[in-house]
Amino acid sequence: MQTIIEKVRDQAQKHLDPGKSVSLLPRFSLFSSTASTCPIQALYEPMFCLVLQGAKEVLIGEQLLRYDIGACFVGSVELPVSTRILEATQDQPYIALTLTLDLDKVATLAAAFPPSPRYPVDCNAPGFGVKPVTPELIEPWSRLFNLLESPEDIPALAPMIERELLYRLLTGPHQSIVRQLVGNDSRIAQVRRAINWIRSNYVERLSVNALAEHAGMSQASLHRHFRSATGITPLQYQKRLRLQEARLKLLGGAEVSKAAYTVGYESPSQFSREYTRLFGQAPSVDAQRLRSQGASAEQISTPPC
Known part of the structure; x- marks a missing residue:
């Protein structure tokens, strides 16, 4: 297992752009960081994330999850998270691969292939989880990096690699989580x-x-x-969405009161209190800091895995 992880990590090295999410192909991305980070509040889309080096921590509600080399995170719903990188240096950066889950493709495969009897099926599984990665979920990434060296082959072969990864997610340790993406009665x-x-x-x-x-x-x-x-809770979820959307508007130059009213707050003072509680700084101070750092809307709303 360690050998294949190291192989994929070495293949990923040439594509690293520390601090930024690199799009390898549609829905496939690579992220690296050369330093640990402070907690970032944002929203995770349904995805599969594999850590090749370093360690990360994600707080979802009251559940604190840690995943490091050889561990993978899977989420089947849009999750408000607080996330931070724990282990990363110049010599050994944090490196993670992400596949954003395509609902239609997951549904097609789930209808064609039943759950694997090798793993228990939990109808009450949560919408997220961390487990050790399997070789079947690592090897396709190696072929993906090889494929990037032959661009003319990408249209024919990339969909096959994505299909294989989705199939492995639907029949592997995370099958209970991923299958709930598509069951209308779940x-x-x-x-x-x-x-x-x-x-x-x-x-x-x-x-x-x-x-x-x-x-x-x-x-x-x-x-x-x-x-x-x-x-x-649903009310807490709505609050997180409102505050996240307001943050984007503030980043774009909106006044604090305008941002508050636009996302549904009736009281700017209540908005400021809740914003400060979530993001750690008053709205105007936080927005000024983000702009001075050159932060983009994508970076603050959908952080890489």
Whole structure:
């Protein structure tokens, strides 16, 4: 196992751009950092992440997850997270590979191939998890890096590599998490409906009763399963979205009160308190710091794995 991880790590070295997410192919990316970082608040999309070197920590609700070399993280819902790199140096940078999960492709494969009997199927699995990586989830990355040396072959072979990785996720240790992406009758599917509604209507006042009806659940069931899937409650999820969107508007030059009202806050003072509690600085101070650092909207809203 160590040999193949080292091989892929060595292949990744020539593509590193420390501190930035490098797009290898659509949905395939590489991230590296030469230093540890402070916690970053953001939103993870459904994805598979494999660490080749260094270590990272992710706080989801009250659950603290650590993953390092040879470990992989999988998330099947959009997750508000607090994340930071723990181990990274100039000589041994943090290196991680990410595959963003394509829902349609996952659904097609899940319908064609049943779960593997080698791993237990948990219908109540959370929407995220960290486990040791398997050789089957590493080897395709080596072929991907080889493929990058032959651009003319990418259109024919890259989809096959993505399909293989998705198949391995659907039949490997993370199968219970990933399969919940597509089961219309699963609790995660119902939670996803609730999440999608919140994301589309985060500016509006949230009625938990209406949200539960939209998701096809009772209020008690929605609260329990939403928290299991995301680590937080629906109201907390909406608050995180509002504050994240406000941060983007502040980065773009919006005034604090304007940003607050635009994302649904009625009280700028309440907005400032909650913003400071989440991001560690007052809105205007945080926005000025981000602009001075040249931060982009993508960097602060969707941090790399």
